[in-house]
Amino acid sequence: MKAFFRGLVRFLLKYYWLVILLTLASAGFSYPRMIHLFKTISTDPIDLLPQDYPSVQTLLKIRDKLKPKKSFGVVLESSDAEAIQRALYDLKARFERLPEVGRALVTKPxxxxxxxxxxxxLELEDLKEIRERVRRKIQQEKLGPLYISFDDEGDKELDFQDLEDKYRKRYGGDQTGSEFYVSPNGRIYAIYVESKKPNLNMAEERAFQDEIRKTAEGVDLKSYAPDMKLYFGGSTRVMEYRALVHDL
Incomplete structure (x- = not known):
């Protein structure tokens, strides 16, 4: 084994120029193919599976009917909710001036x-309960000290907190109470930017997201609130692509 490695070292020292030439020739030969791979690599099932597969044909029909548009999330975080909302509307105006953007959603459609x-x-029984509570409250206000309650309510204020909690739990928590895309603690807001063109390919989607990033990063968010931070929420396909390119 030692003799083999000694011979290999002697060969490399003597013919190193040949090794360099072969390496350069291999690199030159593979370079166009490598560029083609990087441009066409995709994690889309349509690109990975044969076109005659029933699942691929069904997905193509769905995409043709729905014409899905790509959406890219821009997230702002700050303790000043009013400052975030001002920044969101300013970003919305900037995004919608871009030719690639169809619309920017600050509030929930x-x-x-x-x-x-x-x-x-609301459920019918809950509506009846609301009506009954309002009716009792009206009677209480009309009769004043003459009003007699036969339950435990006494002089309680009109309160629907139990019903609010019920429907807040059913329909998604505190976020349902706001027209904005906001976290439960009110510190994190999001704006979703949709592409104008449907069914973007990988290159178009990367360019779309890069343009959104560039525009958002060009805004001085500290002028709205000193603690404001900027984040992005990209599509899984672009993230997977960039991870593949990084690994390659």
């Missing part, structure tokens, strides 16, 4: 409608 008609989503 349809929130105003559901908030206006929220009583339609």
């Amino acid at each position: 349809g929130y105003a409608f559901f908030d206006k008609h929220k009583l339609l989503y």
Whole structure:
């Protein structure tokens, strides 16, 4: 074994120029193929599976009907909620001036409608209970000291906290009480930026996200609040792609 390695070392020392030439030739030969791989690599099931697979055909039909658009999340964190909201609307205006952007969502679509008609989503028994509590409160105010309560309520203020807790738990916690995409503690807000073009390929999606990052990072968020921080929430496909490229 030692003799083999000694011979190998002597060969490399004597013909190192040949080894360098072969290495450069191999690199030159593989370079175009490597560039092609980096440009076309994808984690999309449509690109990874044969086109005649039933699952691929079904997914293509769904995409053709829905024309899904890519969404990229920009997240702001601060103890000053009003400052975050001002920053969000300023970012929204900047994002929507970009040619790649279809719209930027600061508030939840349809929130105003559901908030206006929220009583339609209560159970019938709960609506009856609300009516009964209001009726008793009206009677109490009318009769004053002459009002006699036969239960434990006494002079309690009109309160619906138990019903609020019930529906808050059912429909997703404290976030349902705000039109913004906000965390339960009120410190973290998000704005979702949608692409104008549907069904972006990998290169287009990367370019879209990079443009959003560049625009957001160009804003002086400290001018809104000294403790404001900026984060991004990219799509899984782009993250997977960049992880693959990094590993390669």
